[in-house]
Amino acid sequence: MLDFTGQVVLITGAGSPKGIGRTIAHTFGRQGAQVVLCDINQAGLDANVKEMEGLGYKAYGIAGNLCEKESVDALVAEVTAKFGRIDVLVNNAGVSQKVTVADMKLDDIKRIFNVNMFGLFLITQAVCEVMKKQGYGRIVSLSSVSGKRGGGVFGGAHYSASKAAVLGFSKNLAREVARDGITVNCVCPGLINTEIWKSMPDEQAAEVIAGIPMGRPGETQEVADAIVFLASKEASYITGEEIDINGGSHMD
Ligand SMILES: NC(=O)c1ccc[n+]([C@@H]2O[C@H](COP(=O)([O-])OP(=O)(O)OC[C@H]3O[C@@H](n4cnc5c(N)ncnc54)[C@H](O)[C@@H]3O)[C@@H](O)[C@H]2O)c1
Numbered sequence: 530m531l532d533f534t535g536q537v538v539l540i541t542g543a544g545s546p547k548g549i550g551r552t553i554a555h556t557f558g559r560q561g562a563q564v565v566l567c568d569i570n571q572a573g574l575d576a577n578v579k580e581m582e583g584l585g586y587k588a589y590g591i592a593g594n595l596c597e598k599e600s601v602d603a604l605v606a607e608v609t610a611k612f613g614r615i616d617v618l619v620n621n622a623g624v625s626q627k628v629t630v631a632d633m634k635l636d637d638i639k640r641i642f643n644v645n646m647f648g649l650f651l652i653t654q655a656v657c658e659v660m661k662k663q664g665y666g667r668i669v670s671l672s673s674v675s676g677k678r679g680g681g682v683f684g685g686a687h688y689s690a691s692k693a694a695v696l697g698f699s700k701n702l703a704r705e706v707a708r709d710g711i712t713v714n715c716v717c718p719g720l721i722n723t724e725i726w727k728s729m730p731d732e733q734a735a736e737v738i739a740g741i742p743m744g745r746p747g748e749t750q751e752v753a754d755a756i757v758f759l760a761s762k763e764a765s766y767i768t769g770e771e772i773d774i775n776g777g778s779h780m781d
Contacts, residue, residue: 531761533562537612538760541595541652542622544568544577548723549671550621551577552749556757557617558586565608565615566590568622595622595648605655614663617760618656620649620670620695625684625725638687645691650698657706666711667760671752672696672771674719678779692717696771703769712768714759719775722746743776 538557543550543566550566558564558581566581566588568574574590581588589611593604608615624644626637653668660666675684676692696715703713720726720737726746729737738744755772758764773779 531560531757531763533557533560533617533757533761536562536616537565537608537614538562538617538619539565539567539608539615539656540619540621541567541648544570544573544590544592545723546573546576547727547749548621549718549721549749549752550619553619553621553753553756554581554588555584555586556750556753557760558584558588560757562617563587563589563612565612567593567595567604569594595652596643598651601648601651601655605652605659609659615656615659616663616665617667617669618653618660619756619760620653620668622648623671623673623692625688628685628687630686633685633687637685638690641684641687642691642694645688646694646698649695653698653702657702657711660711661706661709664710666706666709667764668699668702668711668713669756669759670695670699670713670715672699672715672717674717674773674775674779677717677773677781699771700769707768712759712764714764714767714769715771716752716755716759717771717773717775717779718747718752719773719778720746721752722748741776741778745776747774747776 571592578588578590593600672695673692675689680689
């Protein structure tokens with residue numbers, strides 16, 4: 530088991546009741562981290578923090594909107610004032626929309642990019658300043674298989690484009706901050722057993738499964754475990770990398 534005792538881990542989009550962020554938060558909590566959960570959804574955030582506290586994990590929630598610079602700056606200031614440092618940032622918050630390019634509106638693209646790329650940029654920029662002063666940091670961002678091969682199931686072309694943007698952004702940043710003791714990596718999940726999978730009609734689900742060599746969706750824990758490894762001290766020489774977590778549905 531990896532040990533995060535004494536480390537402060539900030540996770541965005543961790544207020545979803547059955548989302549990947551919740552499992553990431555539990556996994557870091559189990560491994561001794563002080564976990565800071567952030568989400569725009571106050572009620573979901575409160576419920577997830579309470580659940581973690583009930584399990585004996587160190588959890589703290591901050592509601593905020595990643596798309597607003599003031600909100601992001603306030604959030605990062607609160608974390609550093611309360612806990613003194615930020616060792617790990619997990620950029621998990623994301624939004625999607627299933628729509629064809631033919632039906633897409635410019636506002637749809639702006640809404641998706643606003644969270645998945647611009648919000649990710651705002652919080653990453655702010656947290657990087659803290660990490661540079663510490664001389665240590667781990668940043669792990671959620672891209673998607675859709676960002677590599679196009680989606681179709683989870684979202685539209687704007688979603689795929691935003692997740693491809695996350696990969697390019699992360700690789701560039703990885704080069705910029707490599708000598709500051711900061712690593713920057715991504716994970717690219719395929720279809721994961723979250724709301725999107727549970728709400729899929731049987732016929733579509735069967736079609737999706739047919740394209741996955743392992744014949745099943747991934748579990749949130751399988752995504753969290755890869756993230757926790759990339760965020761560990763043990764992953765010290767890995768940067769600018771992306772890990773596919775997709776049951777073989779896409780292989781580079
Ligand atoms: N579920 C999948 O199959 C899958 C596959 C590949 C990639 N991903 C990616 O993994 C991440 C988590 O996916 P999920 O299915 O758990 O999503 P989810 O919808 O369950 O959770 C996303 C969370 O982000 C929060 N959020 C949205 N906009 C925000 C904002 N402006 N500020 C702060 N928080 C905001 C939401 O409130 C929500 O709690 C996303 O980035 C998603 O694109 C998911």
